[in-house]
Amino acid sequence: MTATEYVLTANCVVWVFIGMYVFWMSRKAAEIDRRISQLEVLQERGEGKV
Secondary structure, rough: HHHHHHHHHHHHHHHHHHHHHHHHHHHHHHHHHHHHHHHHHHHHHOOOOO
C-alpha cells in the first residue's frame, strides 16, 4: 500500500468511529429524555422527590 492508501484508510476509520460516537451520544440523550419525562410524571403525581 502506498502512503495515500494508508491516509485514506485511516480517514475512513476515523469517520466510522465519529459516526459510532454520535450514534452512541444520541442514544444516551434519548435515554436521559425518557428519564426526565418519567421524573416529571412522578412529580405531577406527587410520588417523586425531585
